[in-house]
Amino acid sequence: MDNIIKIKNLVAKYDTKIILDNISLSIKKKEIFIILGSSGGGKTTLLKHIIGLIKPVAGTIDIFGQEVTKMEDDKFDKVLTQIGMLFQGGALINSMKVWENVAMPLEQHTKLLPNIIRDLVKHKLSLVNLEHAYNLYPSELSGGMKKRVALARAIAMDPKILFFDEPSAGLDPITALELDELILELKKNLGITLVIVTHELESIKRIADRIIYLQKGKAIFIGTLEEARVENIDEINRFFGWNK
């Protein structure tokens, strides 16, 4: 059981347009797996399929060794509690304070006492260096801070897999670097598997274990960066600015 996520022959359609065409891939435990590709190539769609926000037209998705595409909601909820997801804009609940946002999954899915939940929230907020934002509302935060709060919320339940939708988009290089360091720490200290959609070159070079490159819904490459270099695929060479 080395593979934590296994996808077989996944097909996604929007009306009659094919978004994902027969994608198969496996993601190993404790690796940082990067989904990349040209705009409109189906990156976010692939991510949304894995976390069950969209049901596939055909194909199967295994998470923790269980087939999830036809799973009942109650059972899938159990899978979801072991998953964290960081959305592009943070997707914090705007009507709730920062600490309430981070506490939400804990309050809903555990029977922990309120004071313990509060301690856990403080711990997660410290991990992302946002102790001072405890009592603020999301509208009072900057874009980077929102993302960090969202990260704190995503790791509140100590998930086994963490999904990121363009984590460093819209961040300055220094904040992006800090986020990457945080990601590497999460992998090292907590043994989390990370699946990341991004096209920040620097970030990919820093953190990627393996990548999938999507072009017009097809996976034209899956493997490590070194392998990508050896394979010498035109599109990927151009993406990374590698000379042939």
Next chain:
Amino acid sequence: MYNIENNKIIFDNSFLLTDIDSFIDDLKKYGTNISSVQIDLSKVETFDNSVLAVVNSLIKKKYQFLLSEKLITEIKIFDKLISFNEKETVVTSGFENLVLRVNDFFSQITSFIVLSADIFSYSIKAIFRKEGRRKGSIYEQILLMGNNAVPIVFLLAFLIGLILSLQSAAQLRQFGANIYLVDLIVISMITEMGPMITAIIVAGRSGSAIAAEISTMQITEELDALKVMALNPLKYVVAPKMIAMTISLPILTVFANIIGILGGFIIAVIYLELSPVVFFNRAVGVMTLSFWWQSMLKSVLFSWLIVLIGAHFGFNVKGGAEGVGKATTASVVAAIFAVIMTDALLSIIFYFDF
């Protein structure tokens, strides 16, 4: 910059956006006689894209130009870049459009029914089970949708009662049927105006708020975030509103009924000179329990319609901030329409005692 010599407009080496206005004005002086003017751009080396656009369109109008080499190549490139067809390729006939619209309407109705069934089942579950909804959220929603609506509902119900009785009193008085004002105001307030006015105000206040909140959450991916946290948005966001609305709207309606009748009471005493005791006795005599049942049944149905319609338009939002505005407007219009339709239907049913 340029100079005009007889029928020639001669440019120096630059032709920029800032020259265009005066150039066009000067060109207009020649009127429609295009062949009478020659424009010499042979020395122009510095120019803007807007100049390319102007010159390109003038060439197509058959103006006489002398162009520099650089301009000729740039205009060719420019013309090629703008040569794509900007019109929408899918053109549907009127009939096809109608079919599409009818189709869309029915698919909306189906999705509304499915959503309603889901919301009902989650709301009933939420009454008994605390998991999956926020602590104190029902109480918070009752405050928001019920408590905060009290002043406006009171005021409007009072005014409606007052106006309704004033208009009727003038007519009744001519026949000496003063005492029947009591029947009129009590029955119409309790069975019709009370529930309807309250529902319309609440649809405007809270129905719109529900649609706006849910559609914003949809657009900012908050709903997706909830789903990924294994929290059902229907359970977490809609169910508390549904429960709160089912509680608050009937209570508001009871108040509205009483305040409306009070409005009638003031007209009866001041304008028709009925004694308060007579009004009171008559009112109690007219007010049967079945009228109150009607009133409550209506307001409960209205409360469901308001929440369900708000949620429906909220979840089906398309586009960005503009979509939120559209969803909110559509939800209020649809909710008020549904409330009045349902009221009419129920009134007919009750009147004929089906």
